[in-house]
Amino acid sequence: MDNMEKKTPLNDLMRSTMEKIHEMVDTNTIVGQPITTPDGVTLIPISKVSFGFGAGGGDYGKAAQNAQNFGGGSGAGVKIDPVAFLVIKDGATRVLPVAVPPISTADRVIDMIPDVMDKVEKYFDKKKEKEDF
Structure with a gap:
């Protein structure tokens, strides 16, 4: 010490x-x-x-x-x-x-999942708004 x-x-x-x-x-x-x-x-x-x-x-x-x-x-x-x-x-x-840009098709699909989920959510939100009227 x-x-x-x-x-x-x-x-x-x-x-x-x-x-x-x-x-x-x-x-x-x-x-x-x-x-x-x-x-x-x-x-x-x-x-x-x-x-x-x-x-x-x-x-x-x-x-x-x-x-x-x-x-x-x-x-x-x-x-x-x-x-x-x-x-x-x-x-x-x-x-x-x-x-880094995705290398394979599987990488591209995985990278796209968050954007696809956002679009699906917006679609259902719009559909629900139309049904409420």
């Missing part, structure tokens, strides 16, 4: 790298700022953020000179992928996915 509490050049290296990652990756990176179009539609971008981090180092030379003979390095990588947009129009919210 004493080793973890001591301040070493490696601790400083890791701390500064993590601070830089924190600056790049925050909640605004995942859920973006709303964008409002002139016709009143609000779009909110949603992203997936992945990151990796690594650090290492070592002391070289005599024990009395460790602080002067430190060698180390750190690195990090961040990947941001757009996932979807929340589309808000006339009080209704929909998710518009940003996806």
Whole structure:
């Protein structure tokens, strides 16, 4: 436990790298700022953020000179992928996915199911309105 509490050049290296990652990756990176179009539609971008981090180092030379003979390095990588947009129009919210185009016919059919269900629901709503009159 004493080793973890001591301040070493490696601790400083890791701390500064993590601070830089924190600056790049925050909640605004995942859920973006709303964008409002002139016709009143609000779009909110949603992203997936992945990151990796690594650090290492070592002391070289005599024990009395460790602080002067430190060698180390750190690195990090961040990947941001757009996932979807929340589309808000006339009080209704929909998710518009940003996806790779479907490869097979089965993929296309699966992707079409939500739109088909919306159309069927609207059809039955209109039919019910006509019957009520």
